[in-house]
Amino acid sequence: MAEIEKLRKSIDEISLEILNLLNKRADIVKQIGIEKEKLGIEICNPLREETLSSILCKNNKGPFSNEAIKRIFKTIYDESKDLQIVKKDKITSLKIDLGNEIFIGKDSPIIMIAGPCSIESEEQLDKTVSFIHEKGVKILRGGAYKPRTSPYSFQGLGEKGLKLLQKYAKKYNMLSVSEATTIENLKLVAQYCDIIQIGARNMYSYPLLEATGKLKKPVILKRHFSSTIKELLLSAEYISKEGNNNIILCERGIRTFETSTRNTLDVSSIPILKKESCYPVIADLSHSAGRKDILNSLLGAVIGAGVNGIMVETHINPNEALSDGNQQMNKEEFFEFINTFEKYSKIF
Numbered sequence: 001m002a003e004i005e006k007l008r009k010s011i012d013e014i015s016l017e018i019l020n021l022l023n024k025r026a027d028i029v030k031q032i033g034i035e036k037e038k039l040g041i042e043i044c045n046p047l048r049e050e051t052l053s054s055i056l057c058k059n060n061k062g063p064f065s066n067e068a069i070k071r072i073f074k075t076i077y078d079e080s081k082d083l084q085i086v087k088k089d090k091i092t093s094l095k096i097d098l099g100n101e102i103f104i105g106k107d108s109p110i111i112m113i114a115g116p117c118s119i120e121s122e123e124q125l126d127k128t129v130s131f132i133h134e135k136g137v138k139i140l141r142g143g144a145y146k147p148r149t150s151p152y153s154f155q156g157l158g159e160k161g162l163k164l165l166q167k168y169a170k171k172y173n174m175l176s177v178s179e180a181t182t183i184e185n186l187k188l189v190a191q192y193c194d195i196i197q198i199g200a201r202n203m204y205s206y207p208l209l210e211a212t213g214k215l216k217k218p219v220i221l222k223r224h225f226s227s228t229i230k231e232l233l234l235s236a237e238y239i240s241k242e243g244n245n246n247i248i249l250c251e252r253g254i255r256t257f258e259t260s261t262r263n264t265l266d267v268s269s270i271p272i273l274k275k276e277s278c279y280p281v282i283a284d285l286s287h288s289a290g291r292k293d294i295l296n297s298l299l300g301a302v303i304g305a306g307v308n309g310i311m312v313e314t315h316i317n318p319n320e321a322l323s324d325g326n327q328q329m330n331k332e333e334f335f336e337f338i339n340t341f342e343k344y345s346k347i348f
C-alpha cells in the first residue's frame with residue numbers, strides 16, 4: 001500500500017508538471033494567434049498539425065501507442081484553436097448601438113422585438129404595428145423573404161414587403177429587422193432595414209455570413225435547430241472575422257424528441273453564450289414554443305437566465321396569418337404578455 005501511495009504521489013507531481021507545460025504551450029499559442037490576426041493569416045493549419053504529429057510519433061518511446069498520442073494531441077490542438085478564436089477575454093460583453101438611441105448588451109435594458117412572422121399586406125402590417133407600438137416596443141420584425149419548409153407555402157412579399165416594413169417602422173419611429181436568405185436579397189434587407197436577421201436555416205450558410213460580415217449593420221444570428229452552442233459561436237466568427245462585430249446571438253429552440261413544443265427552448269444556452277462570447281443574447285420565444293399559451297412562463301425563464309432581448313411574433317388576426325398562425329399573439333394576448341414582461345423586469 002505504501003508503494004502505491006508513493007507512486008501516486010509521483011503521478012500527481014508529474015500531472016502538475018504537465019499542467020504547467022500545457023499552459024505554457026497555451027500562452028505561446030495565444031501569442032501566435034495575435035500575430036496571425038495582425039497578418040490576416042488563417043488560424044487553422046492542418047499541415048502544421050500533421051507535421052507535429054509525425055515528429056511526436058517518431059520520438060514516441062511508449063508505452064503509449066502512436067495512435068493514443070495522436071488522440072491526446074488532437075484534443076490539445078482543438079483546445080488551442082479555441083484559444084485563438086473565441087473572443088472570451090478580448091472584449092467583455094459588447095454594447096451594440098442599434099440606432100435611434102437604442103442599445104443592446106452591457107448595461108442596457110432588455111429589448112423587446114415584436115411584429116408579424118411575415119409581412120402580408122399594408123393593412124395587416126399597419127394594424128399590427130399600431131398595437132405593438134402602443135405597448136412601447138421599439139424594434140419591429142417582419143419577414144419579407146420567408147424560408148418555408150414547403151416551396152408551395154407563402155414565400156413572402158420580397159422587396160415590396162421590405163418597403164412596407166420601412167414605411168411603418170418610420171411611421172411609428174421604430175427600428176426594423178428582417179431576414180436575408182441569400183447574398184442577393186441581403187443587399188436589399190440592408191438597404192431597407194436597421195438590423196439584418198440571419199435565420200436558423202442559414203446559420204450554416206457561410207458565404208452569406210461572410211457577406212453580412214462585410215456590412216456594418218447589426219446582425220441577429222439565429223441558432224440552427226440542430227446546432228451546438230459552439231457551432232453557433234463559430235458561425236458568429238464568420239461574420240466578425242470580416243469586420244462586423246455588431247452581432248446579436250439568438251436562441252430560438254432546438255429539435256429534440258419532445259413534441260409538445262415546436263422546438264425545445266434551450267435556456268442553458270443563454271448564460272453559456274454570455275459567458276463564452278462578448279455578444280448580446282436574445283431569445284425568440286415564438287419559434288421556440290410554437291404556441292402561445294406558455295409564453296408568459298418562458299419569459300420568466302429567459303429573463304432569469306440573463307437575456308438581453310426577447311423576440312416574439314404578433315398578428316392583427318393570427319387565425320388568418322399566412323405563416324406561423326399558431327404562434328402569433330393577437331392584441332389582447334400581446335398586451336398581457338407585455339404586462340408580464342414588465343412585472344418580471346422589475347423582479348430581476
Ligand code: PEP
Nearest residue numbers: 143199200201222252287
Ligand atoms: C423568423 O424569425 O422569421 C424565422 C423564420 O425564425 P427561425 O429562422 O428561427 O426559424
Ligand code: MN
Nearest residue numbers: 117313323324
Ligand atoms: Mn415565424
